[in-house]
Amino acid sequence: MAGSWNIPLTTLTPGVHFYPLTGGEPVAGADTAAQLTVDRTVANGLNATPAVTQADIAVSLSPDGGASWYQAASAGLPGGIFTDKHGATVNSFSIGLPLPAGADRQARAQVTISGSSVAVAGTLTVS
Amino acid sequence: MAVAFDAVGPSAAGATSSASPLTWTHTCGAGATALYAAVAVGHLSSTFADSAATVTATYNGIAMTALSPGQSTSIANGLNTATTSTGFIKVFRLASPPTGSAFTVSVSESPAPDTLTGGSISVTGSGGEGTLFPASSSGASVTSGSVGVTGTTAGGLVAAFMATGSGGETATGGATQRYKRDANGNTSAGNSAAETLASPGGTATMSWTQAADSFAVIAFEIQPPAAAGTLLPQQERIRVPQVLRHKHRSARYGR
Numbered sequence: 556m557a558g559s560w561n562i563p564l565t566t567l568t569p570g571v572h573f574y575p576l577t578g579g580e581p582v583a584g585a586d587t588a589a590q591l592t593v594d595r596t597v598a599n600g601l602n603a604t605p606a607v608t609q610a611d612i613a614v615s616l617s618p619d620g621g622a623s624w625y626q627a628a629s630a631g632l633p634g635g636i637f638t639d640k641h642g643a644t645v646n647s648f649s650i651g652l653p654l655p656a657g658a659d660r661q662a663r664a665q666v667t668i669s670g671s672s673v674a675v676a677g678t679l680t681v682s
Numbered sequence: 683m684a685v686a687f688d689a690v691g692p693s694a695a696g697a698t699s700s701a702s703p704l705t706w707t708h709t710c711g712a713g714a715t716a717l718y719a720a721v722a723v724g725h726l727s728s729t730f731a732d733s734a735a736t737v738t739a740t741y742n743g744i745a746m747t748a749l750s751p752g753q754s755t756s757i758a759n760g761l762n763t764a765t766t767s768t769g770f771i772k773v774f775r776l777a778s779p780p781t782g783s784a785f786t787v788s789v790s791e792s793p794a795p796d797t798l799t800g801g802s803i804s805v806t807g808s809g810g811e812g813t814l815f816p817a818s819s820s821g822a823s824v825t826s827g828s829v830g831v832t833g834t835t836a837g838g839l840v841a842a843f844m845a846t847g848s849g850g851e852t853a854t855g856g857a858t859q860r861y862k863r864d865a866n867g868n869t870s871a872g873n874s875a876a877e878t879l880a881s882p883g884g885t886a887t888m889s890w891t892q893a894a895d896s897f898a899v900i901a902f903e904i905q906p907p908a909a910a911g912t913l914l915p916q917q918e919r920i921r922v923p924q925v926l927r928h929k930h931r932s933a934r935y936g937r
Binding site: 593595601609611613618625626627628629630631632633637638639640645646647648649650651652653655 | 813815816817818819820821822823824825826827828829830832847867868869870885887889891894897
């Protein structure tokens, strides 16, 4: 069954942070895709942070109920204001990927902060 | 015998065209066992949906096979819709390609794109491909990316083909960049690149840096004959979404 788990609004210090804090969220057998979304607009978030601070956002997957993990996909998000091809400020970021098949899968979000502390909020969704 | 890189086509500079077909030459060495050609299709969201595009490829007139035939399915669900997508990357393979001469790779795409970019790599010692590992991003603020390719075995070669919105792709993490063609920033897929990495055994991380924008990537292990398996039924096209900026622009700015 599809699920969605929040990364609560938190100011993260430099280093690696996992959501959930330990283990992972179960992925139902019918789920085929994962999407991790981050809000850049929160107070003291990425849009309000100098570019020397960066959040590396990753979706990690476990094929064996949490016994082992691998980083399935990631993206580096620097602080600062970015605009899209229409000139609008970029306020959100998402990374998505299909889920490999498996019977005992789990998923978790990984946020790695470099530079200074920054506020992050987001959602990990599997469907 | 390990899988090894053989040659790049047309060169490390890749190829581009603003109209279909996109053509370039590739010379496969005498021992080449497979040729992989990739094309990034950048188009304006108002012109057509990714799912409506038809892409075919030939090498010296011989039809190449899409690595995962069929329509785009789940890759961009929630990130994208068929009407706002602005490009994708697609990879083709030809086993036992003709060798020794500069034959033409020709990629045809319709409806008419804004930009096509691409290139090709040939390898020796291959027997097939493992599972495809695609990923895509939206929200034009990404300056680096990675995708994990699990289950690799020593002797294989991992390849990643990526399309980006603003170019500047540079392989990192020990991978070797094979080509890069940065055409323009008109769309979310007007630029593309490819990189390879000798299979480390276990999970290979294919990573790169890029100019701030979105990306779509597809990575897989090219395996020696004994290890080659069957592709899992994942999608053929990895859309580069533009998506959230549309969603949020609508939500926040009412346009």
